[in-house]
Amino acid sequence: MTSSNASEAAKAVIRRNTEEVQGGGNFAVFEELFADDFLDHTPQPGRTPDKAGARELYKVLRTAFPDFHAEIHWQLADGDRVTTYKTYHGTHQGELFGIKPTGRTIQFETVDVMRVRDGKIAEHWGVANLFSLMQQLGAAPAV
Numbered sequence: 001m002t003s004s005n006a007s008e009a010a011k012a013v014i015r016r017n018t019e020e021v022q023g024g025g026n027f028a029v030f031e032e033l034f035a036d037d038f039l040d041h042t043p044q045p046g047r048t049p050d051k052a053g054a055r056e057l058y059k060v061l062r063t064a065f066p067d068f069h070a071e072i073h074w075q076l077a078d079g080d081r082v083t084t085y086k087t088y089h090g091t092h093q094g095e096l097f098g099i100k101p102t103g104r105t106i107q108f109e110t111v112d113v114m115r116v117r118d119g120k121i122a123e124h125w126g127v128a129n130l131f132s133l134m135q136q137l138g139a140a141p142a143v
Contacts, residue, residue, distance in 0.1 A: 007077030010116035014082045015072065017114075017121060022088075023069035025062045030055060035120040042126050054124070065090025065106070083113045092137060099137050108133040 013033060021030045038051040047053040061068050068090040075084045087109050092102045112126040134140035 003079060007079060007082075009119070010080055010082050011075050011077050013116050013119060013121060014075065014084055014112075014114050018070050018072060018084065018086065022058060022061070025068075027055065027059075030058065033121055035117060035122045038120075038122060038124070040124045042124070044128075060096065061090075063094040064092060064096035064101075066093055067091050070110075080117060081113055081115050083111065085109070085111050096137070097134075097139070099139050102137055104136060104138075106133055106136045108136075 020026045034051050040049040043049040070086040070088050072086045089107045092104050108129045110128040115123040
């Protein structure tokens with residue numbers, strides 16, 4: 001497989017995770033896409049940096065925002081690493097970080113880098129604009 005083909009295949013794995021798992025709540029696909037030794041270099045507060053922690057975070061988000069989905073603005077691949085810039089959208093209908101449901105529609109941006117090894121997501125680094133999310137939920141002051 002050429003470097004270009006490998007990069008396109010890696011991007012497809014990440015897009016499938018974004019659309020089918022995060023956006024569709026398909027956890028059978030999560031099990032298929034994530035390596036057993038997955039390592040999150042930037043886990044969210046209260047989450048372990050492993051596959052179980054990622055699964056738990058996705059389930060928490062899907063419970064808090066049943067219509068959770070992402071708009072992928074762009075993806076860049078460099079070999080086995082894929083950088084994705086996206087905006088998440090959803091309606092706050094379940095508890096999140098101790099915040100009771102508000103019914104508010106939210107959106108927040110993220111930039112993720114994921115490494116794909118043998119067709120599976122093996123590593124993650126990311127930054128999410130959680131301050132903006134907390135502002136939209138009324139848990140942080142508006143600036």
